[in-house]
Amino acid sequence: MNVIIQNILLVIFYLTVPALVIHYAGKFLLLRKAGNVVVVYIIGLIVGNIGILGKQNFEVQSMITNLSILLSLPLLLSALNFAAWTRMAKKSIISLILGVVSVFIVVISGYYLFKPLIPETWKVTGLLVGVYTGGTPNLASIKEALNVSPNEYLMVHTSDLIFSGLYLLFLMSIGKVIFKKWLPYGYTYQGRFGSRSSEFSQHEDYSYFFKKYNLLPTLGILGISVLILLISVGSSFLVPPKLATMVVILMVTTLGIGTSFINSLRRSPKSFELGMYFILVFSLVVASMADLKKFTMDAMPIFLYISYTITLSLLLHLLLSRIFKIDADTMIITSTALICSPPFVPVVAGALNNRSIIISGLTVGIVGYAIGNYLGIFTALLMHP
Secondary structure, X not given: OOHHHHHHHHHHXXXXXXXXXXXXXXXXXHHHHHOHHHHHHHHHHHHHOOOOOOHHHHHHHHHHHHHHHHHHHHHHHHOOOHHHHHOOHHHHHHHHHHHHHHHHHHHHHHHHHHOOOXXXXXXXXXXXXXXXXXXXXXXXXXXXXXXXXXXXXXXXXHHHHHHHHHHHHHHHHHHHHHHHHHOOOOOOEEOOOOOEEOOOOOOOOOOOOOXXXXXXXXXXXXXXXXXXXXXXXXXXOOOOHHHHHHHHHHHHHHHHHHHOOOHHHHOOOOHHHHHHHHHHHHHHHHHHOOOHHHXXXXXXXXXXXXHXXXXXXXXXXXXHHHHOOOOHHHHHHHHHHHHXXXXXXXXXXXXXXXXXXXXXXXXXXXXXXXXXXXXXXXXXXXHOO
């Protein structure tokens, strides 16, 4: 099949499947219980590993992931009341510090445990601290700074993708139930219309989405999101290329928060729902890019190191959160932002049925992007033989 035709069909697939999942989720109990994100993630993993996708599709996949997440953020943020985050700021900062400390302690202990099994373990420690306090951009930057071999980088990145996927599924299913029993839970949320109430369930509602009174305002806020994206991408050309991703995300987040202060935009009836649709598109594409065939036995020590880091840092973060009385949702969204990076914050917030924590999670993630390179390189140099 012609590559152009294949890519066109792939784009249609990526845009259609999430819409079908949304449509049928309310009709079948199994889909409703699993959750939209989990369903599209499983579909993506299956499609990505049956041999129909290849390197010729990478550019299209990358384009869709970038566009979907950057368009979703303003849509999600515009529906929030920023005042709600200011009341949670202190807890978010404390949870961020606890999360970073947990990652640092566990990675350092893992260095001594896995040193006999992994060549140049000190470089891997730098990569892990960078990616689990920041994100993939930090992982790539630290690779260049430490001159990590392509093969070792591939093993780290592939292992991270596999275990982080399992980690996300755990958080969105069993984990959220366990943590809410172990940690304090429940806080005041100020909804999009400004009424003060305690809300523990914030499901998106796609009913009557295509009615004129819903569709026109939603298309308007989508147009504003496109404008925000263009401004943000344009701003990235004013900085060095290595800072471009961070600048784009910072600009999109800042301008998205800015729209939330405009009442008419904040009250757009289906902006959050459209944002979650783009999140489902993002999740589907990312899952389909995970090539499980690249995971070989040579990567097992690194995979074990990453499994050790994510699992133990999560448990240590949980313990410290209990000591410092951090609520369950704040701890979970902070851990998500650090371990999986900001794009996955709305995904987990949706699974938690608590959209008010999105700004906190994105803020934590952006701070992580800013400090990840420094912490990763510092750790690597600290452990250099």
